[in-house]
Amino acid sequence: AQSVTQLGSHVSVSEGALVLLRCNYSSSVPPYLFWYVQYPNQGLQLLLKYTTGATLVKGINGFEAEFKKSETSFHLTKPSAHMSDAAEYFCAVSSSGGSNYKLTFGKGTLLTVNP
């Protein structure tokens, strides 16, 4: 079975500071990994994804994440936070389970950006 653990349900940073949102996964097969962002009263929007190849992936709005197989991690970072980054962020993992494909989400991390 696959699972995702997001460390910290709430992260607060100052505008211009580094953003680091942590995600660890469990999967019995090579995973595909995703970060989604959700603004209030909206659906989820894909920030970035890792499938194969380069382990450092860049996404929209200046975010990036690094796949570290040895640490089973896929942490999300952004060098300088903007007020508009305030939202909830979800890490997700997909892997084949028999003939089925499943996308499993973590519980989310709420990012607050202080002026």
Added chain:
Amino acid sequence: EAGVAQSPRYKIIEKRQSVAFWCNPISGHATLYWYQQILGQGPKLLIQFQNNGVVDDSQLPKDRFSAERLKGVDSTLKIQPAKLEDSAVYLCASSLGRYTEAFFGQGTRLTVV
């Protein structure tokens, strides 16, 4: 490219009533998902369709929830009868297929009183 369309956006019903949600996925997307997102939690997969066949409904409360995907395109999710704990946002998503990213609709916020 049009996104995933869901309706209604909001719904308030009394417990024991029935409710239905509709989803129109992105054209050409074979995979369709229904997720339940309770306040403060991550989305939980209720059911996954591949074309018009169900490939995963292991977390669907089948005594009260049902879903169908008509002709491999639109889908409806029904709850009958609703319970207070069904209050949540119901998200529909679609993807081209396996291992590709899912695109989400704006969701339907259900409040059961």
